[in-house]
Amino acid sequence: MSRDAQLTIAAMDPGVLPSVPGTPLLRRSPVVSSRMHYRSRPVSVAVDPVSLVISECIAITSAIQKYARSPYSSVSAILGGSPNLIQLVPPGAAGGSRRAHKSPTTDSNVDGASELATNRWGLRGKKGKSMQDNPLISGFGRLRQELTGVKDIHKFDSLVLLYPFLQIIQAKGTAAPITVLALRAIQKFLAYGFIAPVSPRFALAMQSLSAAITHCQFDISDSAQEEVVLLMILHLMEDMLSGPGGDILSDESVCDMMGRGLTICSRSRFSEVLRRTAEASMVRMCQIIFEDLKHLEVEAGEENEALDRQTSGTMDNVKMDPAANGTDVPVSKESAEPPPIADEPRASSSSDKASSGGDTPVSGDAGRSSTSSASDSSEFVDLRPYSLPSVRELFRVLVSFLDPHDRKHPDQMRVMALRIIHVALEVAGPSIAKHPALATIAEDQLCSHLFQLVRSDNMAVLQESLVVASTLLSTCRGVLKLQQELYLSYLVACLHPSVEIPREPGIDPSLYSGIPQAPKLVKPPPSQGNSGRSTPVPVKDRQKLGMEGGARKPDARQAMVENIGVLARMPTFMVELFVNYDCDEDRSDLCEDLIGLLSRNALPDSATWSTTSVPPLCLDALLRFIQFIAERLDQAPGTEGYPAPEVMRERRRRKKLIIKGTNKFNESPKGGLAYLQEKGVIESIADPVCVARFLKGTSRVNKKVLGDFLSKRGNEAILDAFMDVFDFNGKRVDEALRVLLETFRLPGESSLIERIMTSFAEKWCSSLNPEGITDRDAVFVLTYAIIMLNTDQHNPNFKNQPRMQFADFAKNLRGVHGGKDFDPAYLQDIFNAIKSDEIILPDEHDNKHAFDYAWKELLLKSESAGPLLLCDTNIYDADMFATAWNPIVSCLFFVFMSATDDTVYARVITGFDECARIATKYGNAEALDEIIYRLSYISTLSTEALSNTSLNTEVQVGENSVMVSELAVKFGRDVRPQLATLVLFRVVTGSEHVIRKSWKHIIRIWLNLFVNSLIPPFFSTEAERLALPSIPLQSPSQVIDRAAKQNESGFFSAFTSYISSYAADDPPEPSDEELESTLCTVDCVNQCHMGDVFANISHLPGHSLEALVDSLLEQIPEDPGSTAVITVKTENMPSSPSNAQKSRHSNVIYEPAMVYILEFCTFLALRNEDTIELLGKRVVDALQAVLRDAKSYHPIMLERAAFYLLSLLQASYDFDYIRVPVLLHTISSFSKDVLIKTSGLVLRGIKFCIEKPCPLRNEIMTSPDFWVILQTLATNQESAPVVFEILESGVTSSPPAIMADNYEAALALLNEFATIASIGAAAEQKSDRKQGRKGRPTKQEKPSENAVVARGIKAINNIQQLTYRIPHLMKQSHLEASEAWSAYWLPIFQALTTQCTNPCREVRHLAFTSLQRTLLSPELTSADHEEWTAIFGEVLFPLILRLLKPEVFSSDRDGMSETRVQAASLLCKVFLQYLVMLSKWDGMLDLWLKIIEIMDRLMNSGQGDSLEEAVPENLKNVLLIMSSNGYLVPPSQNPEREELWSETWKRIDRFLPDLRKDLALEEEPKENPPPAAVTPEVAGEATAAPETEKAEEKA
Secondary structure, X not given: OOHHHHHHHHHHOHHHOOOOOOOOOOOOOOOXXXXXXXXXXXXXXXXXHHHHHHHHHHHHHHHHHHHHOOOOEOHHHHHOOOOOHHHHOOHHHHHHHHHOOOOOOOHHHHHHHHHHHHHHHOOOOHHHOOOOEOHHHHHHHHHHHHHOOOOOHHHOOHHHHHHHHHHHHHOOOEOHHHHHHHXXXXXXXXXXXXXXXXXXXXXXXXXXXXHHHHOOOEOXXXXXXXXXXXXXXXXXXXXXHHOOOHHHOOHHHHHHHHHHHHXXXXXXXXXXXHHHHHHHHHHHHHHHHHHHHHHHHHHHOOOOOHHHHHHHHHOOOOOOOOOOHHHOOOOOOOOOOOOOEOOOOOOOHHHHOOOHHHHOOEOOOOOOOOOOOHHHHHHHOOOOOOOHHHHHHHHHHHHHOOOOOOOOOOHHHHHHHHHHHHHHHHHHHHHHHHOHHHHHHHHHHXXXXXXXXXXXXXXXXXXXXXXXXXXHHHHHHHHOHHHHHHHHHHHHHHHOOOOOOOOOOOOOHHHHOOOOOOOOOOOOOHHHOOOOOOOOOOHHHHHHOOOOOOOOOHHHHHHHHHHHHHHHOOOOHHHHHHHHHHOOXXXXXXXXXXXXXXXXXXXXXXHHOOOOOHHHHHHHHHHHHHHHHHHOOOOOOOOOOOOOHHHHHHHHHHHHHHHHHHHHHHHOHHHHHHHHHHOOOOOOOOOHHHHHHHHHHOOOOOHHHHHHHHHOOOOHHHHHHHHHOOOOOOOOHHHHHHHHXXXXXXXXXXXXXXXXXXXXXXXXXXOOOOOOOOOHHHHHHHHHHHHHHHHHHHOHHHOOOOOOOHHHHHHHOOOOEOOEOOOHHHHHHHHHHHHHOOXXXXXXXXXXXXXXXXXXXXXXXXHHHOOOOOOOOOOOHHHHHHHHHHHHHHHHHHHHHHOOOHHHHHHHHHHHHHHHHHHHHOOOHHHHHHHHHHHHHHHOOOOOOOOOOOOOEEEEEOOEEEEEOHHHHHHHHOHHHHHHXXXXXXXXXXXXOOOOOOHHHHHHHHHHHHHOOOOOOOOOHHHHHHOOOOOOOOOOOEEEEOOOOOOOOOHHHHHHHHHHHHHOOOOXXXXXXXXXXXXXXXXXXXXXXHHHHHHHHOOOOHHHHHHHHHHHHHOOOOOOOOOOOOOOOHHHOOOOOOOOOOOOOOOOOOOHHHHHHHHHHHHHHOOOHHHHHHHHHHHHHHHHHHHHOHHHOOHHHHHHHHHHHHHHHHXXXXXXXXXXXXXXXXXXXXXXXXXHHOHHHXXXXXXXXXXXXXXXXXXXXXXXXXXXXXXXXHOOOOOHHHHHHHHHHHHHOOOOOOOOOOHHHHHHHHHHHHHHHHHHHXXXXXXXXXXXXXXXXXXXXXXXXXXXXXXXXXXXXXXXHHHHHHHHHHHHHOOOHHHHHHHHHHHHHHHHHHHOOOOOHHHHHHXXXXXXXXXXXXXHOOOOHHHHOHHHHHHHHHHHHHHOOHHHHHHOHHHHHHHHHXXXXXXXXXXXXXXXXXXXXXXXXXXXXXXXXXXXXXXXXXXXXXXHHHHHHHHHHHHHHHHHOOOOOOOOOOHHHHHHHHHHHHHHHHHOOOHHHHHOOOOOOOOOOOOOOOOHHHHHHHHHHHHHHHHHHHX
């Protein structure tokens, strides 16, 4: 089966294609959708296809007659041939001819063909050739004859169909209109599908068509018609490639077609329209060809190099040269002859002279029918579809146009080539990089030409070069690692301005100090010209490469920036720069430099040396960089195939050390090596191998310094080790020397050079060299000779001097090789190599070969540098952001401060937010702090000095009010700070755990807003738990009720308001604009949702809270008086003599901001036990500092500080941060006035500490300072209730808090409260007067309803309760019995005795009752008489004596008389209670006489009937009981009682002379019963009898 048949079958059904070796598969499947490309869907026609073809034939033959004025007839073309007998010949002859396999050049074939043609057409004349028909016309006649009887045009031989048309196209000198008709006809046939993959010999027909149109030789006398033909050819070539047969064109066909297109593009004599159309066609065809490259890869197999292996044998078989005649546009009729059209008979010799038919070679026999050569065509025409070879050749030719040194190609042609290459890279860039045949061109020639073209001053060339470069790096950067570095380094060097950032008024330069003034890869200063390089390519080499930055025009700068923007729009571009360069020890910090470049050029001033588009372009690139990182935040980290971030981090650390170490080495090699050893870069500088490996491996050491160091005396071991690093095996001596001298520069002294050459000769001789030279001395001399030859041949200073010839070179080396000469051929090779290719010593030469050498060096390094790692991952984003955030944030700040466009504001705000999210995600506290710092600066709210609040005015409208302040008005007028504030707190929310140093700026904002009543203090559950009142703020200078003034209007009202405010020295009423600005501020603050921040703070981990608390405490001013003077809202002030900010007795000021800070710190520390342990100490120290300097602070501050300390004390008692005695002493040391003013929260804090039984309560309540505080505050009306509540809780709690240490203080305080209750007497007496009755208060207004009296009553009850604890306390005290009784019982009696004279009856009666109950308690007595007998001398007697005092009596005349009677009765009761015990006491007589004396005084007190009756009765009862018990009896009855008897009556007779007679105690009793003990009941009944009788009498 022929190949055409195979192609035909494959086109109809690829499933039935036989497996034929070498038969390429079609790349297009015929089973396609009807909506696919027209390549698979030809245009349908409504006319008969055969008729249409015939019409085209007639039109062309008519045109030939018209334009050529031919004398020949076209009858056969019109009629379809003349009838002759030959037509009757059976077709077998023709078929046999088609099956013949003979050489087309043999004479027999030619003769046979001529005879057959003569017989078939019946022509006459010499050799049967007719003189009537033009051969071009006759071809159409034959075609018509072949079409006779054809029903399906698709089954007709496609080559036969095209043949006469191709003859027209290829015929030399054919008129342009005729060629146009032929081309148009072929376009129709292709478009209508007459020639389709199902047609016989379709592949051969497409190849023939390609050959014809690429060798079209028409008449070009009419330039207009010429361009029409060329346009038709371009369109036809484009249709062929994009049509159904485009994929089966051969490599040669594709190269010819693309070469023809390039030729049309490159001819300047053509019109601009034609050249641009040709360029567009080339672009389209390149798109198709390079798109097919991707399909070729799929068909070749999954292996990467499968296609390269398949095409390796034919890679160099095709060549394309657009400048050659074969593909050139004909310029005359004598142009080169076209190639043959396969398998068509050659015209007769008679027609050769008359037309171009003789110039059309054919392969078949002369006169053979077009249908007679189906098999021969397949044998000699390459039908393999085009593949990688033609793609490579096209790419090579396009790149060759870019050579800046080739003057044959003008800039216009380079621009065209750049545009086409750009399309190729856009379509198949990754595929180009994948195939070595294409990648080599891209890596070498393309990059080399591009990197030189970007220096062009021609803007068209520059722009296109930049576009191609960016696309090349975007698509092929994987194989262009060093090339990309070189290119970007140049852009950075060109674009980075040398101008300092302009100072903006009012902006601290430190806020944008992160923007670099110059990139890291700038030139070293002249004084350090040899201090090493900061990039792998030295500065001078970059100059040779045409890559050193310089001043460029503004348009060029903009184009470069746009180019960088294209690269930056790739999401992974910056990551790849960071990983492949910034983390590589031998590469430059490209990512860091590029970010710095964009940051600097994004500033507005960069427009002054570029264009106005440059700053926004750079800003957009920066923001996209941040946006890409932000978009990757939520992605799962992809680690497969990537180095670990820790490894890259270590590389960066090591890189910094190497850079610093090599810089030191370039200044002082010894110091640099010592530093590198210290940092672990070099294991040991004592090991020459370690040093040599480092020096050879790094590219940052200055080559001149390195040469001097290696050749220095004493470094021979290092030099030898350095030589050992090289591999000279298989290298000729000049080749080895070339490799060596690429690494360092030879020193200038001959002795140093000798040392190096000696070591080199030894090393080279020990290597395997092909010449087998082992004589070191000979090699040493040869090496010197090579260096001298190199200098002689290439030194530019020897221009006018004759150069050394080979004979001279050989002569210099005569006899040095062991007494013999070197092989002349060997020396000739060395001489030729040096002469043609200079050994360029680093940093030494700058001639025409410098670029080639430097580029070659870069290519050699690229082999060791490896491929560029493509990074589609986020695992390096944290480290990359840590490197890049500073210039970005600084740039965003500067742009935001200087911008006026809302779009810029929006983009920058978004950038800030994304930077903050990134910093938060990766825990970059430094970056987040700087972002917050800059945003707070823009907000204008974070000023260190708080805003002035003296003119704050409160405006009320109904139930709503707003504080109009200077800050609120100013802030509300400016949108910029409002935006910054909104973004700031959006940034802060959720990032609180990362923030460190920038808390101080946030705190300042809070303070400013707080003191201006724009936010509450903070949102804390701790404040609610402690029920702490809000921090007092400034009272407004005036309060304006807008609702009340709504009905007032007009000029007079406004004038009156102004005059009144002026007269009162008040600020004027806020204007509507100021009120509106304030409302804007309020809305902005509300939108910040600061409550969310405080809510998050309450859950912060300890280490984050630590930073916040430290920042809070830093805001406490060192000078307490350094802040502004303000007044305090009255309703928030504690009761004090004055509500003014300054207290009466001091000149201190109130600072609500400081209170805010301390309170916030306290609540943060009180959160839990962990925060107390972590933060408690520092907060306590700050609070104690305030209390220690109490004179410098306002009472409100002291009050709250004390409360905070007490709260912390309660929570941190186990940590011993606060010493209770010190704290209480500090508080008790306040002046009384201050202590009273601070009493509210101080007492609350104390109460909070002692509300539960615990060691803290015991320590506090046993402190003397605690009782001093309570004693001081007990007399204050406002603090007394709390003091008493604290006192009562201590007395009544279980277990009670009153112990031996605080018993006396508690009792004294209870006594104090009872004494204060005396104010109830006035109410009692007033009630008596109203009722007209004495001593009986009304039920409507009892004194006990008075809170003070109620506390007094409770105090008496508490005193009574204390008596129950006395025995326990006496045991605890470990005192002697007498001391213990005096320490515990006696104070109780004294307190009750004192209250028994209280003017308030309720208190007095209750105290008397308690006293009586206590005195009669059996627990009171003990064996020691000296203790309890004191109840008479120190309790009862002083009580009665006080009652007898006039001032006491006058305090309550109605009630005191009764109290006297009760006291007299109590005295007698107590005496009788202890009569038995007293009888055994030696002092009984004195005591009894004292009692009688007291009774005498009572009797004679002048009170009236009550005492005059009660005293005798009580005394009578006592005497009777004493007598009945045998204590008071006449001497006759008991001589031992004589003294008692006589003294008793001696005293009684003085004031009651009749009492003895009435009692008749001297009479002899009838019986003498034994004395009975006197019980309390008996004593009570005895002494109560008179009172009962008297009460009955009054009733």
